[in-house]
Amino acid sequence: xxxxxxxxxxxxxxxxxxxxxxxxxxxxxxxxxxxxxxxxxxxxxxxxxxxxxxxxxxxxxxxxxxxxxxxxxxxxxxxxxxxxxxxxxxxxxxxxxxxxxxxxxxxxxxxxxxx
Amino acid sequence: xxxxxxxxxxxxxxxxxxxxxxxxxxxxxxxxxxxxxxxxxxxxxxxxxxxxxxxxxxxxxxxxxxxxxxxxxxxxxxxxxxxxxxxxxxxxxxxxxxxxxxxxxxxxxxxxxxxxxxxxxxxxxxxxxxxxxxxxxxxxxxxxxxxxxxxxxxxxxxxxxxxxxxxxxxxxxxxxxxxxxxxxxxxxxxxxxxxxxxxxxxxxxxxxxxxxxxxxxxxxxxxxxxxxxxxxxxxxxxxxxxxxxxxxxxxxxxxxxxxxxxxxxxxxxxxxxxxxxxxxxxxxxxxxxxxxxxxxxxxxxxxxxxxxxxxxxxxxxxxxxxxxxxxxxxxxxxxxxxxxxxxxxxxxxxxxxxxxxxxxxxxxxxxxxxxxxxxxxxxxxxxxxxxxxxxxxxxxxxxxxxxxxxxxxxxxxxxxxxxxxxxxxxxxxxxxxxxxxxxxxxxxxxxxxxxxxxxxxxxxxxxxxxxxxxxxxxxxxxxxxxxxxxxxxxxxxxxxxxxxxxxxxxxxxx
Numbered sequence: 369x370x371x372x373x374x375x376x377x378x379x380x381x382x383x384x385x386x387x388x389x390x391x392x393x394x395x396x397x398x399x400x401x402x403x404x405x406x407x408x409x410x411x412x413x414x415x416x417x418x419x420x421x422x423x424x425x426x427x428x429x430x431x432x433x434x435x436x437x438x439x440x441x442x443x444x445x446x447x448x449x450x451x452x453x454x455x456x457x458x459x460x461x462x463x464x465x466x467x468x469x470x471x472x473x474x475x476x477x478x479x480x481x482x483x
Numbered sequence: 484x485x486x487x488x489x490x491x492x493x494x495x496x497x498x499x500x501x502x503x504x505x506x507x508x509x510x511x512x513x514x515x516x517x518x519x520x521x522x523x524x525x526x527x528x529x530x531x532x533x534x535x536x537x538x539x540x541x542x543x544x545x546x547x548x549x550x551x552x553x554x555x556x557x558x559x560x561x562x563x564x565x566x567x568x569x570x571x572x573x574x575x576x577x578x579x580x581x582x583x584x585x586x587x588x589x590x591x592x593x594x595x596x597x598x599x600x601x602x603x604x605x606x607x608x609x610x611x612x613x614x615x616x617x618x619x620x621x622x623x624x625x626x627x628x629x630x631x632x633x634x635x636x637x638x639x640x641x642x643x644x645x646x647x648x649x650x651x652x653x654x655x656x657x658x659x660x661x662x663x664x665x666x667x668x669x670x671x672x673x674x675x676x677x678x679x680x681x682x683x684x685x686x687x688x689x690x691x692x693x694x695x696x697x698x699x700x701x702x703x704x705x706x707x708x709x710x711x712x713x714x715x716x717x718x719x720x721x722x723x724x725x726x727x728x729x730x731x732x733x734x735x736x737x738x739x740x741x742x743x744x745x746x747x748x749x750x751x752x753x754x755x756x757x758x759x760x761x762x763x764x765x766x767x768x769x770x771x772x773x774x775x776x777x778x779x780x781x782x783x784x785x786x787x788x789x790x791x792x793x794x795x796x797x798x799x800x801x802x803x804x805x806x807x808x809x810x811x812x813x814x815x816x817x818x819x820x821x822x823x824x825x826x827x828x829x830x831x832x833x834x835x836x837x838x839x840x841x842x843x844x845x846x847x848x849x850x851x852x853x854x855x856x857x858x859x860x861x862x863x864x865x866x867x868x869x870x871x872x873x874x875x876x877x878x879x880x881x882x883x884x885x886x887x888x889x890x891x892x893x894x895x896x897x898x899x900x901x902x903x904x905x906x907x908x909x910x911x912x913x914x915x916x917x918x919x920x921x922x923x924x925x926x927x928x929x930x931x932x933x934x935x936x937x938x939x940x941x942x943x944x945x946x947x948x949x950x951x952x953x954x955x956x957x958x959x960x961x962x963x964x965x966x967x968x969x970x971x972x973x974x975x976x977x978x979x980x981x982x983x984x985x986x987x988x989x990x991x992x993x
Contacts, residue, residue, distance in 0.1 A: 378983050380910040385989035395575045402571045406564060410724060413715045432689065432698030436715045440560040441773055442694065445567040445766040452574050452759045459579070459755060 387462075394458050398451050405447050409439040488634040493817030497632065500670055500821040501828070505655060507663040530665055531748050532760020537664035538744060539761070540671050541617075542624025542827035544768055547886030549805075550798035552776025554885075557715040559776070561728040562887060563769045565894075568728070569735025570762045577736060578745050578754055580909045583986045588837075589739035589901055590845045596908040598978055599916035600849060605923050607845035609900045610739045612927075613893050614838035615875055617738075620889035621831040622879035627800050628824050637796070638880055645876040649869070652832045667829055672767055674822030678806050678815045679771055682778055685809060697774035700781045708784040726951035727891065733953045734894025737902030740837055775802045782808035795885045835875075839868040884950075891950035892930075898953030899926030903960040909986065911965075912979040918968030922960045929956040 378384040383392040413436040416428075428435035433442065544566070551559035586592040589610055594603025622641060625648065630640035676693070684690035688699045704710040716724070735741060748754045779801045786808065797804065802823070806816045843864035848855040855863070882889060900923045907914040907922075929952050937944035946955055973979070983989040 378912060378987060378989060383987075384983065385987070387988040391987075398571065398575050402568065406568060406728065407725075410721065414721050417714055417716055429698070429702075432695045434698070434701060436557060437560070437698070437701070437773070440557075441563055442770060444564050445762075445769060448567050448571050449759060449762050449766065451571055452762060455575055456752075456755045456759060460752065463752070 390462060391459075394455065394462075398455050401451055402448070405444060409436075409444065413439070486634045490632050490634070490813070490817070490820075492813045493820045494632050496814065496817035497821045497824050500674075500825055501651065503670075504663065504667065504825070504829075505658065507666050508655060509658055511663055528753055528756040529760050531753055531757030532762075532764055533668040534664040535744055535757055535761025536764035537668040537671070537829065538740065538833065539765055539830075540668070540768065540826045541830040541890065542621045542823060543887045543890035544765075544772070545671065545675065545823045545826040546624050546627070546799055546802055547620070547888075547890065548769070548772040549775035549779075549802045550795075550800075550885055551887045552773045553779050553801040554776075554795075554798045555718070558719045558724060558727075559773065559887075560715075561724050562731060562891075563773070565728040565731025566735060567762060567766055567769060569732035570758055570765070572732055572736040573741070574755060574758045577742070577905060577909060578758055579751055580986050581742060581745050581905070582751050582754060587743065588841065588845075589742055589905075590841060592742075592908070593904055593919065594845075596978065596982075597904075597914075597916040597919045598975060599920070602904075602916050602919045602923070603845060604849055605920060606901065606904065607841045609896070609923060609927065610841045611838045611846075611871075613739060613897050613901075614834045614841075615871065615878065616896060617890060617893040618831050618834055618838075618871075618875040619878045619882060620886045620893065621827045621834075622875050623882045623889065624799065624823060624827045624886050625831070626879060627796065628820055628827070631800065631803065632820060641876055641879050645872055645879075648828060648831055649872055651828060652835070652868075655832075662829065662833075667825060668764060671822050671826055672764070674818040674825075675768055676771055678811055678819050679774055681811055681815055682806065682809045683774070685811075686778075686781075693774055694770040697777050700774075700777045704777070704781055704784060710780060710784060723948070723951065726948060726954035730895050730898050730951045730953040730956075731891060733898030733902045733957045734891075734896075737897035737900070737905065738894070739841075739897070739901060740834060742901075742905070743837070775805045779805035779808060799886050835868055835871050838871050839864045842867040888950050895950060895952045895956070896927070896930045899930045899956040899960055902953070903957055903964055907961060907964050907968075909982070911968075912982040913968055913973055914964060915968045915971060915974045917971040918964040918966075921967040922964035925963045926956060926960045929959065 378388065380392060380395075383389045416436075430438040431442065548559060548562055551562060581592065584592055584595065586595050590603045590607040593606035594600060597603075622644060625644035626637055626641040629635070629644040629647070630637050633640070633643065635643070679693045680690050683693040683696040686700070689696035744757075745754045748757055782805065803816055803819050806819055843860040847860060847863040847867075852859065852863075884892075903922050903926065904919050908919070929947055933944045933947050933949045933952065937949070
C-alpha cells in the first residue's frame, strides 16, 4: 500500500499524520469525560434509588437541590461547558504550534541575518 | 383558554417586542453588507454565541421543557442533558471539520462529500421533513399562546398564529429587516429569568439565583404535601431515560439549521469559541426551566388544586400558569408570553425559509423543472414557503404530543439520518453514496416505524420509541452505511484525498 492510499484509508480509529493523531487523542479524552459523566451520574442515582429507596436521595441535598437534580440539571451542563473550553484551549495551542511548524518550512532565511 | 377575554397588557408587550425586533432589524440593514449578515451582525465570540443560542431557542425550550418537568419530574432531565450534551458532540466531532468542507447547507455537504445528486436530494427531502416536524412543535406553542392572548379556542388560534407568522416574515422581508439575534437572545433570557426571580423572591427563597432557589419548593412539596420527587426512575426505566437523552444529543449534532451555523462565522477558532458561549447561554435557560414546573406544582398544592396528571395543553402553558398562580402582576406574565412568542416565531420563520430554500435549490431544479432560472427558483421558494406554512398549520391542528415531545421526534429523525451521514462523511473517507443513501433511508424507516407499526409490533415501540429512536437507530444506520459502503465501489480518489488532506490535515507523505 503506497502512502497516498494509506492516507485515503484513514478513519477515526485509524488516524494518519501527527495533526490528526493529536486531534483524535484529545477528542477521545473529551468524549470519555462526556460519556462517563452522563452514564455515571444516572447509574449513581439509579443505584441509590434501588438500594435505599428514596430515603438516601431525600437526605442528599446539594446547593438546595436533591442530589440527582443537582448532578443532572446543574452540574452536567456546566461540565459540558468545561469540556468544550478544554477542547478549544487544546485546539488553539495545537493550531498555533502547527502554524509555527509550517512557517519554519515556508519562510526562507534571509542572507546576512537581515530581518 | 377559550374564555373570550383578550389579555390587553400581555398583547401590548408582545406587540412591542416584535416592533422592537423589526425596528432593530431596519437599523442593522445598512450594516449588513459590511459585515456578513446571513442572519444579522456579529461582534466577537460572545455575539456568535448569542446568535447560536437565539437560533436554538424555541417554544420547546421556553415552554415545553417546563411542561415536561411539571408532568414527568426527573425524566425531563433527559431533555436538559440531551440538548446541552449534544453541543459537545457537535464541537469535537463536527464543527471544525464541517467548515473545512466549505458547504453552506446539509444537502450541499451531502451532495459534495458523497458526489451524488440522489444523496443530495434525499438529504434535502429529509431536511424538509425535519423542518415540518420541528415547526409543528413551534406552531403548537404559538397557538397555545395566541389562544391565551386572544381568549379563543385552540383550532382558530392555530389559524391566527399562522397568519401572524406569515405576516411577520413578509413584513420583515418587505422592509428588509435583518435578524438581530443578540437582541432576540437578550429579550428571551430577560423575559424568562426575571419573572422566575420575582416568583422565588415572593416565596422567600434564594431569588438571586433562582436556578438553585427552587430546591426549597421540592422539599416543601415533599414534606407538606407528600409529593415525592426523590425517586428518579420510579415511573420510567433507565433505558427510556438514556434513549431520550442520547437521541436528543445525536439530533442536536444532526439538525440542519444548527449545522449551518458554523459556516456563517468569520473563522474556525471563532466558530469553536462561539459554541462555548452559545452553550453557556443555552444552559442559562435550561438551568432555570425546571423551576417553573416545580413551582407550578407547589402553587397548585398550596391552593388545594388537584394534581394534573395528563393534560398536555395545561402542561405546555405551565410557565405562564406558574406566574399567574404565583400572583405575579399581569405584565410579568406578559413578559413570559412575549419571550415564548419571540422564541417560537424567530425559529419557525428561519426554519420555514431554510426549508423553502432547500426545495427551491435542491429539489425544484433537479426533479421538477430542470434548467430553472434564478428568478424561477426565487418564485418556487416563495410558493413553497406558503405551502410549508399551510402544511405545518394543518398538522398542528391535531398535534400528536406535547411541544417538547414533538420537537424530540424531529431530533430523532435528524439523529437517525443526517447525523450518521455527516459523522461518517467526515471521519471515514471510504463511506460512499450507496452507503449514505441506504443509511438515510434506513434512518427514515426507523424514525417512522413506531408511528406506523408501533401498535401491531410492540417491540418496535419499545426499542425505537417515537421520541427516542436514535439511541439504537443511529448506531444501526451507521452499521448499514459501513456494510453497504464496503460492499460497493469506493468513492473517488479525489474526495478521499480531499477528506484526508483538506479536512484532517494529513500530510501527503506521513
